[in-house]
Amino acid sequence: MPPGQRLNSPCGAIYLRLTDTCTVGIGGRVDGADHVDGESISRLLRAWRARVDARTVPELRGVFPRPGRRLSQAHVARMTEVSEGWYRALEAGRRQDFSEQFLLRVARALRLSDAETLTLFLAVSGRRPPGELSREAGAGRGDLPHGVKALLEQQTSYPAYLSDVAWNIVAANSLMSEWFPWVLRPGANLMRWALLDPEAREQMLDWENACARTYLAMLRVAANSDPANAELRTLVRDILDADADCRRIWAEEHDVVEHRDGDVFRLRLPFHGGREIRVTSHVLLPIQRPDLRFVFITPVDGWTAP
Incomplete structure (x- = not known):
């Protein structure tokens, strides 16, 4: 990138990290590419959900029928205050207008680490989590x-x-x-x-x-x-x-x-x-x-x- 060049390309140059303007499409596809690169976010979301024991989730206390170990899509939808269909669309890799607040609630519900939350945001929205730099x-x-x-x-x-x-x-x-x-x-x-x-x-x-x-x-x-x-x-x-x-x-x-x-x-x-x-x-x-x-x-x- 020539010195001082204005940002006029979809992926502006950066060093050591992705820019906010470089979009990684949901499902692991990099926009403009002809192939899926890496593990899809759908598969990661299923794996992250599977590791959470629903019996240990305070938000599900009092739910009837009482949940077993398996955390279901319906449980995550309840925890993130959306319909089951809306969360299912995220996990299925369908493009929707998913808000930053919804993605943050998903990260909390699935107990994601900072790196996992970053992966979720980049894959779904092409942006880093809001306030990330302020927290750092x-x-x-x-x-x-x-x-x-x-x-x-x-x-x-x-x-x-x-x-x-x-x-x-x-x-x-x-x-x-x-x-x-x-x-x-x-x-x-x-x-x-x-x-x-x-x-x-x-x-x-x-x-x-x-x-x-x-x-x-x-x-x-x-x-x-x-x-x-x-x-x-x-x-x-x-x-x-x-x-x-x-x-x-x-x-x-x-x-x-x-x-x-x-x-x-x-x-x-x-x-x-x-x-x-x-x-x-x-x-x-x-x-x-x-x-x-x-x-x-x-x-x-x-x-x-x-």
Whole structure:
């Protein structure tokens, strides 16, 4: 995918996980493919239901006749507050307009793990479970996987940082803080700095085209991907309320950009004595914490001493 390319294909590029726009059809079929790839969700649902002992399900207490060990489709329908026919359609692999709340109730009824719930959502709707990233982020900024933290700290050749879904800076290596001292400020946020801080307009060359338009397009994707995220809504509102240029760009454009991986841009930083440099950003998603972005910056033309 070329750097900065807009999302105009059914499956936008991503790293280490499926995107919300890449649909895995119910029954294990990948849309646009000519074959069934992998085990169907119908078979998985039957297997998940079969492992639940109906006698241990509190929601079925008082049901007559008293259920035996086998959890039936009728039981799951009762537990998920739908008709038996509606649940049967899901288990049979028939396409319906299954709501996220219904799928969450199915996951609870069948006692699915996080990975199983993810599989159910991707197979049926092509989307990840709602609020998944918010729950993962709830582990706290200090709770970084050891390997991710070590990789960041040991990255001494290139500036690198971790940001969350709202572009708050979670951690940064020493070279990043030398290039961009603002990352050390309390509450440092990439979008607020890049779009609202006058310093960014001096240091990010061709600020409107190379910075503002791209970052606003990224905000548009994020806000629409997780509309329930109050922090993202506040971030967008604060930026648009505070800056006339951002309001103008937001109103006149409808571009969307998922990430800035592979994007080349120009900087003029005090660290380099005000000399212009060209760099490339690289964006990775840690598999243990997909709510975080691991970003590092490399030179296009090779390093020279500052």
